[in-house]
Amino acid sequence: MRVLLRRPARSKALTRTTQRPKSAAVTEAARKLVSLKVSPWSERAKWALDHHGLAYEVVEHFPVVGERRLRQLVGPTKLTATVPVLLDGDEVLSESWDIALYADRVGRRTKLIPRDLEADIKRWTGVADEAMQAGRALVLAAMLATPGALDEGGPRSVPRWLRPMLRPIARRVMYAFARKYGLRLDATGEQVAAFRVGLDELRKGVGSAAGAPFLLGSFSYADIAMATLLQGVAPVADRFIRLGPGTRRAWTQEGLASEYGDLVAWRDAIYEKQRRAESA
Numbered sequence: 385m386r387v388l389l390r391r392p393a394r395s396k397a398l399t400r401t402t403q404r405p406k407s408a409a410v411t412e413a414a415r416k417l418v419s420l421k422v423s424p425w426s427e428r429a430k431w432a433l434d435h436h437g438l439a440y441e442v443v444e445h446f447p448v449v450g451e452r453r454l455r456q457l458v459g460p461t462k463l464t465a466t467v468p469v470l471l472d473g474d475e476v477l478s479e480s481w482d483i484a485l486y487a488d489r490v491g492r493r494t495k496l497i498p499r500d501l502e503a504d505i506k507r508w509t510g511v512a513d514e515a516m517q518a519g520r521a522l523v524l525a526a527m528l529a530t531p532g533a534l535d536e537g538g539p540r541s542v543p544r545w546l547r548p549m550l551r552p553i554a555r556r557v558m559y560a561f562a563r564k565y566g567l568r569l570d571a572t573g574e575q576v577a578a579f580r581v582g583l584d585e586l587r588k589g590v591g592s593a594a595g596a597p598f599l600l601g602s603f604s605y606a607d608i609a610m611a612t613l614l615q616g617v618a619p620v621a622d623r624f625i626r627l628g629p630g631t632r633r634a635w636t637q638e639g640l641a642s643e644y645g646d647l648v649a650w651r652d653a654i655y656e657k658q659r660r661a662e663s664a
């Protein structure tokens with residue numbers, strides 16, 4: 385069950401929190417995951433923690449607005465301050481890969497990154513990262529062109545009627561986000577081509593997978609990284625990641641979704657088999 389919790393006043397920029405299921409070992413207050421609901425990288429981290437049944441409190445990050453607080457969390461040495469960030473006592477993990485390793489270390493269920501497959505899994509994660517860099521620019525350009533997506537992006541506390549009036553601010557936030565990641569919003573052709581490289585790799589991998597539907601014989605973090613990449617082609621069903629209609633439209637690349645319908649179906653099958661629904 386999802387429970388909304390009130391944050392203390394000092395955490396203003398990171399306002400929305402949600403409690404994930406409890407484990408006997410850790411209280412929900414002990415482990416926090418700062419994340420961005422729509423982001424594939426955050427979904428990777430949540431999936432790894434959920435796979436091991438580890439309890440955590442979700443602290444929703446708001447891009448640009450939450451940048452200063454995020455920077456404080458990850459420290460001055462990290463080149464780009466990104467989410468997901470896992471906080472567990474003194475431990476601060478600011479890479480989704482490290483959070484998956486952490487989940488494997490603390491959790492007791494089947495490892496997502498078994499040592500003998502680590503190099504293969506790392507390679508798949510790299511493929512997903514490269515493709516999603518291009519995907520990020522495509523999604524951002526689509527969001528800028530989708531008023532509904534702009535309206536849905538802000539804090540829930542902003543009343544619905546007020547949101548259209550705040551679109552100029554939402555656009556400024558998006559442009560600031562594009563600058564942060566050096567995104568070109570006018571290079572659609574190149575970005576689609578770069579995204580396709582990752583999807584073609586996946587198609588080959590799925591085709592030759594001995595342990596279908598899993599890429600490496602049994603379920604691993606490689607499946608998580610590649611399944612979450614498909615979020616930038618056609619978002620997964622709302623029962624897994626609930627999105628507003630505008631946001632869903634902006635994240636859907638119609639052309640790629642029909643060209644790679646087989647991969648979307650592969651992703652859906654992995655979710656059905658391995659992912660706990662949000663409302664469960």
Ligand SMILES: N[C@@H](CCC(=O)N[C@@H](CS)C(=O)NCC(=O)O)C(=O)O
Nearest residue numbers: 423425447448466467468479480481
């Ligand atoms: N290498 C990082 C990449 C994470 C990443 O790119 N996160 C983006 C997701 S769009 C982010 O933090 N966006 C929010 C922001 O920059 O404020 C990881 O694997 O955790």
